[in-house]
Amino acid sequence: MTDRALHNIKNKIAGSRDRLYRVSLAWCSDPMLAEDLVHETIATGIDKCHQLRDEKQLFSWLYSILNNNWYRYLQKRKNHDDLNEHIPCENSGPLTNCQALDLIQQVRYAISKLPAIERQVISLVDLEEFSYCEVAKTLDIPIGTVMSRLHRARKNLLDIIDRQKVEDKQRTTQASQVKTEKRHLHRVK
Amino acid sequence: MLKNNQFDDQTLGAFVDGQLDSKLSESIINAMEKHTDIRHRVYELRRCKDLMRIGFADASLENKTSPSSFKWNRYAIASVASLAAVAIALSSGFSGYYYGAKSKHPENTAETIVKQKSERILLHISESNIKHFSAALDYVDKFLKQHESTDAQIAVIANAGGLDLIRSGTSPFERKIINIMNQYSNVHFIACANSVRNLQKKGVEFQLIEQVRLNKPAMDHIIEYIQGGWTYKKVNTLTSL
Numbered sequence: 001m002t003d004r005a006l007h008n009i010k011n012k013i014a015g016s017r018d019r020l021y022r023v024s025l026a027w028c029s030d031p032m033l034a035e036d037l038v039h040e041t042i043a044t045g046i047d048k049c050h051q052l053r054d055e056k057q058l059f060s061w062l063y064s065i066l067n068n069n070w071y072r073y074l075q076k077r078k079n080h081d082d083l084n085e086h087i088p089c090e091n092s093g094p095l096t097n098c099q100a101l102d103l104i105q106q107v108r109y110a111i112s113k114l115p116a117i118e119r120q121v122i123s124l125v126d127l128e129e130f131s132y133c134e135v136a137k138t139l140d141i142p143i144g145t146v147m148s149r150l151h152r153a154r155k156n157l158l159d160i161i162d163r164q165k166v167e168d169k170q171r172t173t174q175a176s177q178v179k180t181e182k183r184h185l186h187r188v189k
Numbered sequence: 190m191l192k193n194n195q196f197d198d199q200t201l202g203a204f205v206d207g208q209l210d211s212k213l214s215e216s217i218i219n220a221m222e223k224h225t226d227i228r229h230r231v232y233e234l235r236r237c238k239d240l241m242r243i244g245f246a247d248a249s250l251e252n253k254t255s256p257s258s259f260k261w262n263r264y265a266i267a268s269v270a271s272l273a274a275v276a277i278a279l280s281s282g283f284s285g286y287y288y289g290a291k292s293k294h295p296e297n298t299a300e301t302i303v304k305q306k307s308e309r310i311l312l313h314i315s316e317s318n319i320k321h322f323s324a325a326l327d328y329v330d331k332f333l334k335q336h337e338s339t340d341a342q343i344a345v346i347a348n349a350g351g352l353d354l355i356r357s358g359t360s361p362f363e364r365k366i367i368n369i370m371n372q373y374s375n376v377h378f379i380a381c382a383n384s385v386r387n388l389q390k391k392g393v394e395f396q397l398i399e400q401v402r403l404n405k406p407a408m409d410h411i412i413e414y415i416q417g418g419w420t421y422k423k424v425n426t427l428t429s430l
Contacts, residue, residue: 104247107243107245111241126242150199
């Protein structure tokens with residue numbers, strides 16, 4: 001590969017930070033961690049871009065690096081769960097506490113509730129529009145596994161979002177009932 | 190006769206993701222036209238895909254702290270418009286949705302389009318349902334009263350069965366709509382040009398209530414309004430003001 005070609009690839013890698021960040025955030029649901037993973041991925045990518053054989057495979061290759069970085073992070077965690085079970089945002093932050101989650105928050109909350117392996121597949125397919133073949137290659141899993149994980153991820157995601165909507169509605173109804181009761185109490189006074 | 194369960198969810202998912210060959214895709218498209226069940230399953234898959242895009246459209250390193258600082262970029266608009274397209278497709282038949290909904294990667298540098306300064310609501314009605322008509326007009330009425338002497342605006346866009354609301358001679362609310370339009374200048378009633386054309390093709394005698402706008406398909410209007418910062422609401426999901 002010529003110096004010029006390498007320079008172009010490095011520029012492309014540097015320019016892909018937001019793309020990588022979006023997927024990274026979908027995987028780990030933690031903005032700070034997502035940023036760290038992206039920086040690490042870009043650094044590795046720039047460092048090792050001479051190993052890339054086909055420029056068309058750049059993003060698939062970058063997501064493989066991101067995937068490796070995330071696995072490494074999970075392995076370092078002291079009491080980490082198996083990736084199949086890993087749910088990082090069980091009780092974290094205002095997202096879970098916020099009563100009226102807007103659509104973006106609802107989606108991000110729902111994705112954080114999916115097992116990590118499902119999050120990976122759905123974000124590569126839906127956010128990056130990777131083909132199943134590319135996902136299989138990037139994550140080093142069979143295509144059949146990509147399809148079944150994707151199917152489960154989508155089903156679970158919609159279930160969680162729809163359940164949230166019902167719960168939000170119930171909370172709103174309860175809140176208005178409490179308001180009405182309070183108003184009646186004032187009148188009795 | 191094709192049975193609904195011939196396509197499992199994974200195959201339909203592959204269809205939505207553009208992973209099937211043209212022959213199988215075509216047979217799914219045909220099945221969608223014939224079977225509501227398949228149409229609905231594809232809709233759910235498409236909805237999921239669109240929700241994912243909306244959920245992460247604004248995720249960038251510049252504004253990583255809070256999803257509430259969401260700005261509409263081309264990515265998000267495509268997704269919302271796509272969801273709106275699903276609503277229209279389901280209410281007025283399948284045609285065109287599949288082809289129109291498939292989008293490419295956005296550029297992260299996509300321009301920020303919307304800065305909402307005042308309240309602007311776009312109500313979308315697509316079913317011929319008297320309760321929905323009534324709810325829509327009640328909503329419009331309350332909205333206009335609450336926002337009197339402000340520059341707030343409200344528009345009602347009708348397509349498919351929803352056109353019955355704004356058809357002269359058949360709408361049970363014709364008088365009310367005329368009164369509202371005469372009384373307020375910040376309310377607009379809009380008819381979908383495609384739906385009108387479809388009715389005319391079927392030979393249906395058709396006249397809109399005076400002052401109702403008619404120039405573009407509902408989908409174009411919806412995208413335009415959303416890009417202009419209007420809040421999109423489907424009439425059957427309305428809660429009172």
